[in-house]
Amino acid sequence: MRGSLVLAGLFVSASVFAQTPSPQERLKEISADPVALRAAVDAGKRVTFFCANCHGDDGISKTPDVPNLAGQNPAYLLEQIRKFGAGERKDPFMQGLIKVLKDEERVQVAHYYASKTVPPSKGNPALIPHGKELFTKLCVRCHGENARGGDLYARLAGQKVPYLQVTIQRYRDGTGIRNNQLMAIATAPLKNDDITAIANYLTQLP
Ligand code: HEC
Ligand code: HEC
Structure with missing residues (x-):
């Protein structure tokens, strides 16, 4: 009896675990719901307060070696954040910074930057x-x-x-x-x- 209760408990926790969406699934879930998307963009703006030092207020960077994030595809942003966190992409500063973001915050950050637009810059016409x-x-x-x-x-x-x-x-x-x-x-x-x-x-x- 006791054994089967423990077993039942295991099943319940296993199925709860299986239902937790991955960050990429969560990103898509939010994309499909305009109200949730609005809320995620607003939350993302708060989370990125610190990021703005380098990536600019609206994801348009002020520094040549720092990428613009505005207008970037949200799934791509989320994947690069994952890569920094996992050490698969190397940048000492970004790797440290990303570790403090929770999964839901990563999703919000991706939606926030994706919602902004990036203006074109001047290219050398000869090239x-x-x-x-x-x-x-x-x-x-x-x-x-x-x-x-x-x-x-x-x-x-x-x-x-x-x-x-x-x-x-x-x-x-x-x-x-x-x-x-x-x-x-x-x-x-x-x-x-x-x-x-x-x-x-x-x-x-x-
Ligand atoms: C001290 C400056 C600095 C701060 C602060 C900073 N970043 Fe970055 N970030 C960089 C640099 C530099 C790169 C490019 C690294 C490279 O060359 O690959 C980068 C790259 C990225 C990329 C990859 C973009 C792409 O096009 O591949 C993402 C996403 C990103 N940062 C998100 C964030 C978020 C979210 C925050 C705040 C939590 C943040 N960054 C704060 C400097 C910074
Ligand atoms: C077969 C598909 C494929 C082709 C062809 C390809 N790319 Fe990519 N590109 C990718 C993928 C996938 C990534 C993301 C890689 C990662 O996670 O670092 C990427 C990332 C990039 C990035 C990094 C963007 C950022 O902000 O992080 C640049 C820049 C880039 N590609 C430029 C190019 C250029 C220039 C060419 C042609 C010479 C090219 N790519 C051809 C698939 C491709």
């Missing part, structure tokens, strides 16, 4: 045609025609040139700071000048 040609050949099939990405593919349109340059080089050079097999393959043929051209093309896209 844009070459950048466009390379992007169309090597990148468009994942990041999309307008470089807006989708789900786990990053939005690149409107991103900062220096951040794009450094990031693309990290994937290509296999430094271990950014790890992704698909990106390692896609960037392998690029010279530094090619990367600069692509970055100048991407930054001026709306």
Whole structure:
């Protein structure tokens, strides 16, 4: 009798556990509910009070090597936050900071930044045609025609040139700071000048 009660208890806790949505599932749940989305965006704004020091008030960064987060795909933001937390993406500051965020706060942060819009920046007109040609050949099939990405593919349109340059080089050079097999393959043929051209093309896209 006692044994079966314990067993029943185990079943109950196991099923409760199984029903807890993952952060990515929770993100989608909230996206489908306009009232919940509004609340998540508002909560996210409060959580990101400290992040604004580097990423800017509305996710538009003031520093060249800090990425804009505004307009980024929410699932992508959440996945990068997970990667920092798990040590799969390296940045000493971000890794430490992300550890203090609870799962629900991570979801709120992602919705908050995704709800903002990122303005295009100026690209060097002399480099844009070459950048466009390379992007169309090597990148468009994942990041999309307008470089807006989708789900786990990053939005690149409107991103900062220096951040794009450094990031693309990290994937290509296999430094271990950014790890992704698909990106390692896609960037392998690029010279530094090619990367600069692509970055100048991407930054001026709306
Ligand atoms: C001291 C400056 C600083 C602060 C404060 C900061 N970040 Fe960052 N963040 C960075 C830098 C630098 C990077 C880029 C790291 C790299 O080169 O990969 C980054 C990258 C990110 C990325 C990845 C974006 C992408 O396009 O891949 C996310 C998401 C992010 N930060 C979220 C946050 C959140 C949420 C907070 C607040 C809880 C925060 N950051 C606070 C400096 C900061
Ligand atoms: C086969 C699909 C694929 C192709 C092709 C591809 N990418 Fe990516 N890209 C990804 C994925 C997946 C990620 C997320 C990787 C991660 O988690 O670090 C990514 C991330 C990035 C990032 C990081 C964005 C950020 O803010 O964190 C940049 C920059 C980027 N890609 C540029 C490019 C460029 C430039 C090309 C063409 C030379 C390209 N990608 C081709 C799939 C692809």
